Every structure is written in C-alpha cells, then in structure tokens.
Amino acid sequence: MRKLSVAAFISLDGVVQAPGGPEEDPSGGFAHGGWVVPYADGSGEVMGGAFSRPFELLLGRRTYDIFASYWPRVQKGSWNQGLADLLNGATKHVATHHPETLGWRNSRALGPDIAGAVRELKRGDGPDLLTQGSSDLVRQLLATGLVDELRLLVYPVLLGRGKRLFDDHAQASAFRLEESKTTATGVLINRYVREGAVRTGSFQRA
Numbered sequence: 380m381r382k383l384s385v386a387a388f389i390s391l392d393g394v395v396q397a398p399g400g401p402e403e404d405p406s407g408g409f410a411h412g413g414w415v416v417p418y419a420d421g422s423g424e425v426m427g428g429a430f431s432r433p434f435e436l437l438l439g440r441r442t443y444d445i446f447a448s449y450w451p452r453v454q455k456g457s458w459n460q461g462l463a464d465l466l467n468g469a470t471k472h473v474a475t476h477h478p479e480t481l482g483w484r485n486s487r488a489l490g491p492d493i494a495g496a497v498r499e500l501k502r503g504d505g506p507d508l509l510t511q512g513s514s515d516l517v518r519q520l521l522a523t524g525l526v527d528e529l530r531l532l533v534y535p536v537l538l539g540r541g542k543r544l545f546d547d548h549a550q551a552s553a554f555r556l557e558e559s560k561t562t563a564t565g566v567l568i569n570r571y572v573r574e575g576a577v578r579t580g581s582f583q584r585a
Contacts, residue, residue, distance in 0.1 A: 381501045383437065383508045384528040385517050386429045387544055388415050391533065395514045396541035403445060409541050418534055418564040429530055430462065433506035435470040437489075437497065439513030443473045446511075447483040472500060472508070474516050494523040501525065514542045521549040526573065529554060533567040551577045 388398040397403040397412035405412060438446065446466065453463035471486040478488030489496040497520065500508060510517055520526050554571035561567050 381503065381505060381507050382527040383501060383520065383525055384429065384530060385510045385526050386530040388532050388534065389544055390414065390536050390538045392537050393543040393545055394538040394541035395544045404441060411538050414536055414538060415534055418566050420562050420564050429509060430465050434509040435472060435506055437472045437508045437510045439516035440473060440475045442512035443471065451483060493519055494525065497525050514544055517544060518546055518548065521545065524550040524552060528573065529571040531569050533569065535565040553577050
C-alpha cells in the first residue's frame with residue numbers, strides 16, 4: 380500500500396497561502412505573498428529531501444497551474460534543473476473540473492470523487508504519493524484521514540489572515556515526530572508520521 384505525504388510551508392498561525400511570491404495567490408486580498416523568501420537558507424534543501432525517493436505528485440488545480448507554468452520552462456544547466464527533471468517526469472494526479480486542460484506531461488485527473496480516487500491510488504502499486512501546496516485538496520485529505528505523513532516547514536511569522544492548512548473538518552489523529560531540525564534563520568522543519576487515534580487522559584486524581 381502506498382503512503383501519502385503532505386509537504387507544506389506554514390506560518391506560526393497556520394497560513395500556507397502564497398509562500399513563494401506576491402503573484403502566486405493574492406485571492407481574498409492576501410498581501411503577504413512571498414513570506415518564505417527572507418528565510419531561504421537550508422529549508423529548500425530539506426524540502427528537496429521529500430523528493431529523494433520515487434514519488435507521484437498529488438496536486439490541487441491552483442498549485443498544478445503554478446507548477447506547470449514554471450517547471451517545464453527551467454533551462455538546462457540551471458541550479459534547479461535536477462528538481463525540474465524529477466517533477467517534469469513524475470506522474471501528476473490533479474484535482475480539477477477541467478481534465479482536458481492538463482497540458483503538463485504525465486498529468487491525470489482524479490475525477491469527481493477525490494477521496495475515492497486517492498484511496499484507490501493508495502491501494503495500488505507504485506511509488507508513494509506526495510502533495511505540495513494544494514491547501515484546499517489537503518484539507519479534504521485530512522478530513523478523510525488519508526494523510527500518512529506531514530512534512531511541515533514552520534516559519535517564524537504571524538500572517539494574521541490567509542488560507543490555512545488545518546480546519547475544523549480534519550479527522551482527529553495522532554502523529555509521531557520522526558525528525559526535527561532548525562535552520563539558521565529559525566525555520567523549524569518537522570516530519571510527523573501518523574500513529575493512529577488520539578489518546579486522552581486526565582491530570583485529576585480519581
């Protein structure tokens with residue numbers, strides 16, 4: 380059975396909107412696009428570690444369009460050509476209402492039943508599934524308990540408003556911290572693995 384990992388850049392207050400630049404996603408009047416850029420040191424290398432094993436991408440339509448407009452255009456010899464080659468060659472499973480417009484190589488539509496399609500992918504053979512960005516899609520996956528691993532790069536900023544990774548619909552789940560490190564600019568990089576149901580207790584004496 381394949382595993383599903385979610386990789387995300389996230390603020391202290393849980394915002395994941397437009398980390399890479401002002402034009403990435405200004406919807407809702409979001410004014411802080413590009414908030415990860417001042418903290419770029421070793422975090423990109425660590426995020427690249429998510430791509431160190433064979434993978435297939437699971438993407439929402441907005442993130443897909445951002446990726447598709449950039450990665451196929453990376454020039455040979457560029458500093459990020461290696462990652463571009465990986466992403467361009469990987470199979471992309473996309474949540475979209477317009478499958479006929481998926482022009483990036485090796486792209487496939489998930490269909491109308493997103494959760495059902497992802498369950499089928501996880502049951503099948505092949506490399507693990509990796510989600511990058513795609514906050515709307517990730518919230519659906521968290522609500523249905525389909526996420527096996529969280530790779531969270533937590534940035535030392537409060538953004539106040541914007542699209543958040545977690546909402547009230549997420550299925551209650553316990554995760555185990557597998558790895559943790561901090562970059563020179565204070566980015567906390569954590570990898571969590573799903574461990575089952577939430578355990579509870581009480582500090583009150585019987």
